[in-house]
Amino acid sequence: MADNPTPIELQKYLGGVDYPVSKQDLLDNARANGAPDDLVSALESSGEDEFDSPTAVSRAVSGG
Numbered sequence: 001m002a003d004n005p006t007p008i009e010l011q012k013y014l015g016g017v018d019y020p021v022s023k024q025d026l027l028d029n030a031r032a033n034g035a036p037d038d039l040v041s042a043l044e045s046s047g048e049d050e051f052d053s054p055t056a057v058s059r060a061v062s063g064g
Contacts, residue, residue, distance in 0.1 A: 004061060004062040004063075005042075007055075009039075013033045013039060014026065014030055014054065014057065015033060016029065017054075019054070020050050020051060020053075023043065026051060027043055027044065043060070046060035
């Protein structure tokens, strides 16, 4: 995934997440759903400890 993932791609890997969610729980869910390493790395380096919505995840991963 060379470019930033679209919100649809993110939700493919983050389906079933109940918000708000901790970064660790989000990472665990993404890995369990087969998220690519670069998406997992983007989540890990997002600087956020908790996400309150899918939009917050998308914003953090895209650097916006």
